[in-house]
Amino acid sequence: MTQLQRLAIAPNQLQNSQIILTPQQLHYLNRVLRLQAGDRFIAMNGQGQWWLAKLEGEQAEILEPIAVQTELPINVTLVVALPKGNGFDEVVRQATELGVSSLVPTISDRTLLKPSPQKLDRWRRIATEAAEQSERQIVPTILEPLPFTTALALYQAHHQYICVERGHHPHLLNCLTHTPQRAVTVATGPEGGWTEAEIETACAASFQPVSLGRRILTAVLAPIVALSLVAAAAEMGKMNNEAKM
């Protein structure tokens, strides 16, 4: 099943058991993937539903739903101080592969980048592509860039951590494995780190300061490391049970 090609469709393209394909999708299926009438592929609506579909001219017929579960068992929101240059493109791509639910790009005191409005479209396209490639069922939500203090107030979760690069803080993994997590929000800083004032504001908003290790990580790598740990802590029990089956 997983050898079949996958196509992301908008929910409104589905009418009864037919998928009305756009010209771009037809080009992709016919010219890029070289599918012909009668060939099968996987249609994904970006909201967790997958179907086995069969190409028929300018439409496709839904054959059956596919039961898959590639999503993390918990909601994870990353609040990421925008790295310089195009660094956030990489964060979007890799965080999507790792199962993030929502990404909140934020402007911190030491953020150099002032993103253009076109950036948001670009990030959302990257997230859609990465969700397809990593076989996710859901395309993560990418919010408009917000000032850090606004993001702190808006994205409250059951467990909230702010990654701080110097000083003696407990390791994020230690917090994750000692407390069962439901929804998690993790904030990671910009080049040069958070200011003292930002860390204090986050603590006042019930974010716990944590460490990602003794070395200094770049603003692009820090959110990926934090998410790797949250995802692994959430999945490890579940996968181990399956491995025993």
Add this chain to the structure above:
Amino acid sequence: MTQLQRLAIAPNQLQNSQIILTPQQLHYLNRVLRLQAGDRFIAMNGQGQWWLAKLEGEQAEILEPIAVQTELPINVTLVVALPKGNGFDEVVRQATELGVSSLVPTISDRTLLKPSPQKLDRWRRIATEAAEQSERQIVPTILEPLPFTTALALYQAHHQYICVERGHHPHLLNCLTHTPQRAVTVATGPEGGWTEAEIETACAASFQPVSLGRRILTAVLAPIVALSLVAAAAEMGKMNNEAKM
């Protein structure tokens, strides 16, 4: 102390308590960093030793050794099937930031890239730069690309894992937290994954197949996720004790 600029030096540049600087290093210190005679910086020999040094014309004087510990408490070797394009550059950079000891680029059955000899020099330069930026004491070793089966035989450790993307295997983090680790070797695959034969060979060489989660990760991201977990599992006890001090 950590606000001071850092400079990597070769061990043979140190003579008595003087550092004989190269023209490139003098240019960097004088022109790029704008240091003047009498200004202090941190000299690192790439083998775990740091010194506070003072610039004096074309030499620098060692003032005192600096006690630092930014290295992982265990040796970690990553055996990485070479990703396509320049993907391994990113693996070298990020794995160095995360504290890897040795990187073994390997040619697997599905590896498309045949690296040129210049690549190795480039990877070593990237590792040196990333070690400086992340404040590591050691520059990781990067081996010449080897066939996968040769790498398996050469890089045996106390604990050895091969990351496999489909099928029911226990999560890597589960293995790490249930067994105290000393030296760890982790192998991650190419685009398209390992072949069945490669996984069998690895198992015969005492590599345990593990999962990095339910989603399909790219060949660039997989080694970074694996290393994030190994590093965090190795450091979390240690950092938590410090946080209590």
